[in-house]
Amino acid sequence: MSSLFFLMRKQLKNIIRGLAHKPLALIGYIFIGIFLVAFIIIAFIMPSGSVRNVGSDVFSAGITGLILIAMYLGLRQGIEKGSTYFRFSDVNLVFTAPFKPSRVLLFGFIKHMGTSLFIVLFTFFQIPNIKNNFLLADYGILSILIAVMFYSVISPILGMIIYSISSHSNEKRILIKRILDIAAVLFVLFFFITLMEKRSFTEALVTYLNTGLFSYIPVAGQISTIASAAVYGIDYRFFISIAVLTVIIGLSLAILYNSNLDYYEDVLNATEEYESKIKAKREGRDASMLKKKVRSIKGGFSSHGARAIFEKHMMEYKKVSFFLFFDKASLMVILFGIGFKYIMPDGVSSIFFTLFFSAYMLFLLIIQGRWPMELQKPYIFLIPESNWKKLLYTTLTENIKNLLDGTLLFAVSYFVYDTSIPVILLCIISYTLYGAVFIYGDIISRRLFGSIHSRVMLIFIKLFVSFFVVLPGIIIMIILLNTTGSDLHAVFSITAWNLFVVMCLFLASKGIFNNIEST
Amino acid sequence: MLQVNGLTKRYNNTLAVNNISFEVENGEIAVLLGPNGAGKSTTIKSIAGLLKFDGEIKIDGFPNKSIEAKKVFGYVPESAAVYEYLTVYEHIEFIARAYRLDDSWREKAETLLARFELSDKADKLGKELSKGMQQKLSICCALIINPKMVMFDEPMVGLDPKAIKELKSIFVELKNDGCAVLISTHIIDSIEEVWDKVLIMNKGKVILSRTRKELEEMSESLEDVFFRYTEGASGV
Numbered sequence: 001m002s003s004l005f006f007l008m009r010k011q012l013k014n015i016i017r018g019l020a021h022k023p024l025a026l027i028g029y030i031f032i033g034i035f036l037v038a039f040i041i042i043a044f045i046m047p048s049g050s051v052r053n054v055g056s057d058v059f060s061a062g063i064t065g066l067i068l069i070a071m072y073l074g075l076r077q078g079i080e081k082g083s084t085y086f087r088f089s090d091v092n093l094v095f096t097a098p099f100k101p102s103r104v105l106l107f108g109f110i111k112h113m114g115t116s117l118f119i120v121l122f123t124f125f126q127i128p129n130i131k132n133n134f135l136l137a138d139y140g141i142l143s144i145l146i147a148v149m150f151y152s153v154i155s156p157i158l159g160m161i162i163y164s165i166s167s168h169s170n171e172k173r174i175l176i177k178r179i180l181d182i183a184a185v186l187f188v189l190f191f192f193i194t195l196m197e198k199r200s201f202t203e204a205l206v207t208y209l210n211t212g213l214f215s216y217i218p219v220a221g222q223i224s225t226i227a228s229a230a231v232y233g234i235d236y237r238f239f240i241s242i243a244v245l246t247v248i249i250g251l252s253l254a255i256l257y258n259s260n261l262d263y264y265e266d267v268l269n270a271t272e273e274y275e276s277k278i279k280a281k282r283e284g285r286d287a288s289m290l291k292k293k294v295r296s297i298k299g300g301f302s303s304h305g306a307r308a309i310f311e312k313h314m315m316e317y318k319k320v321s322f323f324l325f326f327d328k329a330s331l332m333v334i335l336f337g338i339g340f341k342y343i344m345p346d347g348v349s350s351i352f353f354t355l356f357f358s359a360y361m362l363f364l365l366i367i368q369g370r371w372p373m374e375l376q377k378p379y380i381f382l383i384p385e386s387n388w389k390k391l392l393y394t395t396l397t398e399n400i401k402n403l404l405d406g407t408l409l410f411a412v413s414y415f416v417y418d419t420s421i422p423v424i425l426l427c428i429i430s431y432t433l434y435g436a437v438f439i440y441g442d443i444i445s446r447r448l449f450g451s452i453h454s455r456v457m458l459i460f461i462k463l464f465v466s467f468f469v470v471l472p473g474i475i476i477m478i479i480l481l482n483t484t485g486s487d488l489h490a491v492f493s494i495t496a497w498n499l500f501v502v503m504c505l506f507l508a509s510k511g512i513f514n515n516i517e518s519t
Numbered sequence: 520m521l522q523v524n525g526l527t528k529r530y531n532n533t534l535a536v537n538n539i540s541f542e543v544e545n546g547e548i549a550v551l552l553g554p555n556g557a558g559k560s561t562t563i564k565s566i567a568g569l570l571k572f573d574g575e576i577k578i579d580g581f582p583n584k585s586i587e588a589k590k591v592f593g594y595v596p597e598s599a600a601v602y603e604y605l606t607v608y609e610h611i612e613f614i615a616r617a618y619r620l621d622d623s624w625r626e627k628a629e630t631l632l633a634r635f636e637l638s639d640k641a642d643k644l645g646k647e648l649s650k651g652m653q654q655k656l657s658i659c660c661a662l663i664i665n666p667k668m669v670m671f672d673e674p675m676v677g678l679d680p681k682a683i684k685e686l687k688s689i690f691v692e693l694k695n696d697g698c699a700v701l702i703s704t705h706i707i708d709s710i711e712e713v714w715d716k717v718l719i720m721n722k723g724k725v726i727l728s729r730t731r732k733e734l735e736e737m738s739e740s741l742e743d744v745f746f747r748y749t750e751g752a753s754g755v
Contacts, residue, residue: 003613006613006616007613010605010613011605012604014604014609088598089601089602091569091596091600092594092596093602093614093617093660094617095568095569096592098589098619099586170532264568268569
């Protein structure tokens with residue numbers, strides 16, 4: 001085991017030493033660190049329930065629902081692909097070394113604890129949101145963090161166990177899947193029974209998810225109880241849940257390395273997939289393109305020149321997306337964009353919040369969009385077409401997708417907000433233009449800061465560049481909104497500004513395809 | 520010595536390796552050939568102890584997944600994956616510790632690093648290495664343990680001519696030291712001078728197992744035999 005500790009110690013030391021040799025990166029990380037610490041302090045000192053005080057039962061229902069869905073999806077994924085604590089370097093150098101598999105598993109588990117700590121740190125970003133809407137009890141934040149910690153630790157273990165049980169035969173795999181699916185169907189069925197009794201969707205959902213039965217479901221029930229202590233306060237159930245989860249983790253680990261010493265194959269598949277995802281992220285590619293189910297499509301190319309790039313992207317979309325441009329990202333933008341209205345207090349709620357929040361979501365989605373894949377391959381640089389055309393057609397599919405997502409989002413918004421069709425139309429255009437700002441802002445950031453080694457740092461830079469260029473439009477909009485009181489004037493001003501910014505960024509971006517070093 | 524008896528590996532309904540048996544004696548260089556999808560990678564991963572399988576694999580007389588077998592088994596995987604935040608030298612130090620090698624490893628490490636022109640890169644991090652350098656490091660990690668059985672999966676890919684030359688001499692040195700060597704490759708020319716036994720796989724089976732002497736008696740080259748058996752009828 002000492003050599004495995006040697007491995008972890010040396011890697012940590014080299015990461016820290018590496019930062020010391022890159023002052024720019026170090027400054028960036030210090031900045032991120034300060035930002036994070038400030039967020040943690042704010043999370044602890046800010047008052048809770050100050051914006052509005054949503055009932056505790058809504059909080060616990062939300063947590064229970066989220067955990068049940070996450071566990072169902074996690075277990076389904078576990079059956080197909082397993083789960084892993086390891087990297088490919090571990091497979092090549094540690095799995096083949098003379099270690100007992102139990103020690104290797106412990107090594108993976110310890111490594112994963114580090115990842116869990118990171119997840120807990122990033123949970124702090126959600127705390128202000130929670131505190132704005134719910135009145136937290138003493139040690140409420142701590143309860144949420146402990147729940148997140150337990151979930152991130154236990155979910156890979158469950159994935160590994162279910163894979164090792166189900167991977168032996170196809171029949172077992174199908175049986176376990178069916179059991180899970182039947183449980184999910186029963187879950188939905190019982191909800192509908194409650195819905196028929198209550199005649200109100202929200203009331204039925206809250207009542208149903210607060211049913212005592214759910215707290216007895218292993219893992220999900222305990223995590224939900226721990227997280228719900230954030231609003232109900234810490235009592236004996238909180239400690240019992242911690243004890244139960246600790247026992248479950250211990251037992252699961254014991255099962256893994258006592259009854260199944262041969263788990264290397266079980267994690268191999270997931271490790272390969274994990275490694276591909278990391279590679280895709282580093283290269284700025286969309287990891288969803290890695291998914292194995294690719295549909296065969298009819299028809300080939302019909303265009304020539306730079307248009308062929310656009311056609312290629314369309315073919316790729318057709319192969320991996322069921323509804324062409326409508327995918328998980330579209331759903332997320334629409335759900336979060338509309339959902340944001342219900343998070344904001346009634347008096348404050350406005351279609352502009354939906355526009356800005358969905359634009360923010362779009363930023364997060366675009367930074368891992370599909371077009372940067374082109375930059376990793378030589379073809380785009382070699383195609384004998386002007387840079388204008390290449391840039392236009394390379395980014396065209398993303399712009400069309402944003403237009404369609406925006407249309408869907410604001411078509412729904414029309415029914416949610418009290419507003420007019422011209423405002424909705426301008427919101428759609430503005431949303432699409434935000435997408436274009438992020439795409440071409442991404443290119444500018446790559447041209448200016450592409451040599452920065454850290455992807456996290458590059459994302460922060462892109463965030464600041466994008467924020468900097470869209471800010472004047474928002475300021476003009478606020479001024480107009482306050483002086484004229486017209487939503488139409490306000491949204492028109494922001495659309496005009498975004499159009500101006502997009503044109504400037506497009507002009508500045510064209511050099512990206514001059515040579516591979518420009519990226 | 521490597522002994523593979525009745526190795527069978529099935530992925531769901533696909534039979535990847537179908538009841539194969541072969542041996543690689545101490546001081547023998549065996550080459551595993553076969554077209555894509557023949558079952559070579561599955562065989563190699565099974566020998567490396569990464570897969571569950573039916574049958575028996577023994578390294579130096581011990582079951583391949585036992586600690587005893589792993590102590591004497593060196594493995595150079597097809598794609599070298601090194602630790603991003605470990606230096607070249609730290610990789611070797613880690614392996615030396617993991618395999619509980621005595622202090623003489625340091626001297627051997629210097630020699631290996633020099634042979635593969637990595638001495639001046641000893642303090643470079645894994646993430647700073649090119650693909651070729653990672654492959655060289657992977658070879659050094661496999662050889663530092665003084666293996667009694669070593670398996671190379673496409674070892675020449677990404678190597679420069681000097682490293683290829685070094686590796687070929689290392690094959691011969693390993694053989695002379697009594698090590699059992701198994702090389703899987705598509706580049707038949709690269710092992711033409713060194714091999715003692717050829718194992719050709721196709722559709723999950725070993726369709727041909729011949730020694731160099733046997734092929735010489737038949738006046739056939741390795742390449743001729745490979746194409747004849749993989750493109751033509753199944754086997755021997």
